[in-house]
Amino acid sequence: MQTSTLKESKETSAGAQSLPSTMEAAVFAEPGKIEVQEVAIPQPAEDEILVKLEGCGVCASNIPNYEGRDWFNYPMEAGAPGHEGWGVVVKTGRRVTKFKTGERVAMLSYKAYAAYDVAKEEAAMKLDDKLAGKPFPGEPLGCAINIFNRSDIESGQTVAIVGIGFLGALLTQLCKDRGAKVIAISRRDYSLEVAKSCGADHTVPLHDHWEIIKEVKKITSEELCDRVIECTGKEWPLNLSGELLKNRGKLIIAGFHQDGMRSVNIQQWNWKGLDVINAHEREQEKYMEGMREAAGAVAEGRMNPEPLYTHQFSLDETQKAFEHITQRPDGFLKALITFS
Incomplete structure (x- = not known):
């Protein structure tokens, strides 16, 4: 040309x-x-x-x-x-x-x-x-690291990740590397297959509110989840995430885009005593810390974005x-x- x-x-x-x-x-x-x-x-x-x-x-x-x-x-x-x-x-x-x-x-x-x-x-x-x-798109890779660090994931915990796009897939890899059990919840069959390839232990279609809760209760023997990471940025999945948490669980808001307000069930969050963590960083140095850690995670194989x-x-x-x-x-x- x-x-x-x-x-x-x-x-x-x-x-x-x-x-x-x-x-x-x-x-x-x-x-x-x-x-x-x-x-x-x-x-x-x-x-x-x-x-x-x-x-x-x-x-x-x-x-x-x-x-x-x-x-x-x-x-x-x-x-x-x-x-x-x-x-x-x-x-x-x-x-x-x-x-x-x-x-x-x-x-x-x-x-x-x-x-x-x-x-x-x-x-x-x-x-x-x-x-x-x-x-190496550094910002989203660093973002995944920062969200993971804010999520306080421990080995043996049950973590639901709602929304398996690029971010949700990376978080699945990181949670599995930490030794957590991951329930991936997403709308598309393709996304659920990606979650499996990233190590998810269970996959649940993001279709029916009450069927999802029923399935997660079945997977967890009625105990529900220690952590739920919400990645879609949408109102319904955000409220669903509160339903999937056990008492004193942690709800991590990872997806939230600049397209308006949300109505959320604060009563439920309060009743369960949930910790609600807004996991996006806004300080430049925190972004950079995440990016630097992400470079190490990719080099070491703890995070593999290339297939994504x-x-x-x-x-x-x-x-x-x-x-x-x-x-x-x-x-x-x-x-x-x-x-x-």
Whole structure:
């Protein structure tokens, strides 16, 4: 393709990389419509690095941005709201000391549906040689670690995971590695098969409220669960999760997206004496701690995300990627936008 050839020639010079002045980026132009536009390449501030992206994960939390909500403004900034990027450092700000060009990194940034993005020095981490050539969407992998750590899982406990997408599958792996018994509850037959491949001891379709409770009681000999991790972000499964917990159990809210309020059964939560843990971190350093631990978990085999990356799309196919994540065709779990 001629455009690609021209870009490659602009990016290569004798002995060093010559950066282009523009790049391609996905733009959420209006609800349900994503365009790829040529925009100015970002320039790193004194404490930032510029990263040529190898890829960016497509996050379910971006679905409201794609579908549209009254409180969003369109068009959104180029590359936004991509936040699961990884790639190679191509330029550093004057005050940056921890990174140099050519190093492979994962980072927290917010316009990563693009060929390049910038990140603060403290919001990036080097990727170990053991991860060479592997996709590493650091934010969701770190998120899984942080949720797991907040869940206080112990060997021998019974843990129900409600909603087996990418996050639920990773949490299944981590809970099994810790020695817990896992009951995976999810809507799609495909998701339940993924849960089995990740080590789930039991699978239950997320269909009928009372049948699910009945099945979990049967599995646990009427004792119910020590922990329930809710990953769907939806109201009904959140209330179902409270039903599945034994007295003084812990309800971990892992999925909750920016699409409005929820009505929950506080009376039940109070009666059972449940600990309710909102497990998403908001502090940057906590995110980074999770990402660093995730890199170790992947390198050591405690967490294996690669089989869960079911679909890869080019930047030009970002619209198609979001059609997949909203429609969830059979066989879909996690999409990556990748760059050659």
